[in-house]
Amino acid sequence: MSTTEGDLLHTVETGSISRSRRFWGHAALWLSALWLIASFILQASQDLGWTGFGFDNWRPVLYAYFIWAFVLCVTRVVIYGESGKKALxxxxxxLFVVSMVVFPLLFALWVGFSNWNLASLTGRQFNGLDNLRQMIADPFYANALLNMVYYCLAIAIEYAIAFGLALLLNQEIVARKFWRVTFLVPLMLSPVAxxxxxxxxxxxxxxxxxxxFARWLGWENPSFFGDPLTARLSIxxxxxxxxxxxxxIMLLAGLQALPREVLEAAEVDGATKWQRFWQVIFPLMLPVSVTAVMIRIIFKLKLADIIITVTSxxxxGATDSVTSFIYREYRDRSNVGYGTLxxxxxxxxxxxxxxGLMKISDRIVRRMTGRL
Structure with a gap:
């Protein structure tokens, strides 16, 4: 019995793989890749009207991708041995990310440059840059983008209120646990509710x-969603x-994690409450603050449910967000191609x-924390 047969930990290195094994591995990989490319070109040319033959739908292309992915994983081991196993x-x-993210994005690009109205009997038709030209000339889409700027700027006020509440709930106040739970109740509710x-x-x-109550204060005909400015503020x-x-809650967690030694040293040095906040607490809280604001911006950019439910x-279009406008483009006009673009x-x-915001915030955090 040879030493390699008795060694249970023996691994197949790249140098010990035969040429014929590598050849058949490369051949299988290239054949599967060529089939995937050919099926994609065949189906795309049929959809564009360049040819009159192809598949009934894109499902064969999906099957060709699955076959190529399986062959790719197998041939990694066939061609490269142990290093190929590491790649698995x-x-x-x-490959799963490609199939669940990249493919839908490519399909969205395919749909975005086509005229596809579900109410039409003609089906989807490639229209080049027509949707892009329509978007540039669309005042309602521009208005929705401008509204998103207003909505995102309001986060500065939200952050100030949240920071104030976090500072309050971080103090030794009466029924502190009760107030913490009470202030969290709106977050537990659905925006639709x-x-x-x-x-x-x-x-x-x-x-x-x-x-x-507004009429009791003297407002004769209170209409919170009849005036554009009032409706936007209400949203x-x-x-x-x-x-x-x-x-x-994020800022409160950051406050509780601050080093007590630094705060006590500032108090011993005679710093006032405002000086302790502005020169010690606020700079130390910048990383948490930036994280909270960034996540809040992401949520704000998806704002749609409240607008759709209350004002549509x-x-x-005074309260339209981009997301709600795209939703209505799909639902009311059934314009899939334009909405996708x-x-x-x-x-x-x-x-x-x-x-850009992340780069700017990173510089600000480094500059502020570097002074401490």
Whole structure:
């Protein structure tokens, strides 16, 4: 018996793999890849109208991708031996991400540059840059983008309120645990439920309690969603009431994690409460604050449920967010192609904007914390 046969820990290295084994491994990989490319080109050319033959749908292309992914995993071991086995720890997850993220994104691009109205009998038709031109000339989409700027700027006020509540609940006040749970209640409710309880009931202009209180104060015809400015502010308040507890609990956790030695040293040095907050607490809380604000911006960019339930974007698109506008483009107009292009453009704006904000915030945090 040879030493390799008796060694249970023997591994197959790349140098010990025969040429014929590598050849058949590469051949199987290239054949599966060629079949995937050929099936994709065949189906794409049929959908574009370049050829009159192809598959009934894109399902054969999906099957070809699964076959290629399986062959890719197997041939890693066939061609590279032990190092190929190491790749199997990551490769299936990467292929799954490609199938669940990259493919839908490519399909969205395919749909975004086509005229596809579900109410039409002609089906989907490639229209080039027509949807992009329509988007540039669409005043309602531009208005929705501008509204998103207003909604995101309101996060500064939400952050100030959340920080104040976190500072309050971090003190030794009476019934502190009760107040912490009470302030978290809005976060536990669904935004749709809040829309009905507050927007549809309490703010109802005829019989709502808040409307009655406004009339008692002298507002003759209180209409919280009839005026564009008032409607936008009402949406901001309802959304803020829902998500301020989220930032509050993150900031409270950051306050409780602050080193007590630093705070006590500042107090011993004679710093006032304002000096301790502005020169010690606030700089130390910047990493947590930036994280809370960034996550809040992400939630704000997806704002739609409250708007759809309460105002449906009205009056005249004054409260529309980009997400609610795209939703109505799908639901009311059944314009899948144009709505998909709007969503893709919004995705690009979010990626670029969030990347820029993260870089700017990182510089600010480094500059502020470097002074301590």
């Amino acid at each position: 720890f990551v490769l299936p997850a990467a 809040i829309s009905w309880m507050v927007g549809k009931s309490m703010l109802e202009p005829r019989f709502g309690p808040i409307a009655r 901001m308040i309802m959304d803020a009431w829902t998500f301020i507890p989220f930032m509050m 974007g009205g009056p005249g 709007l969503a893709l453009v919004y995705l690009v704006i979010i990626v670029i904007g969030m990347t």
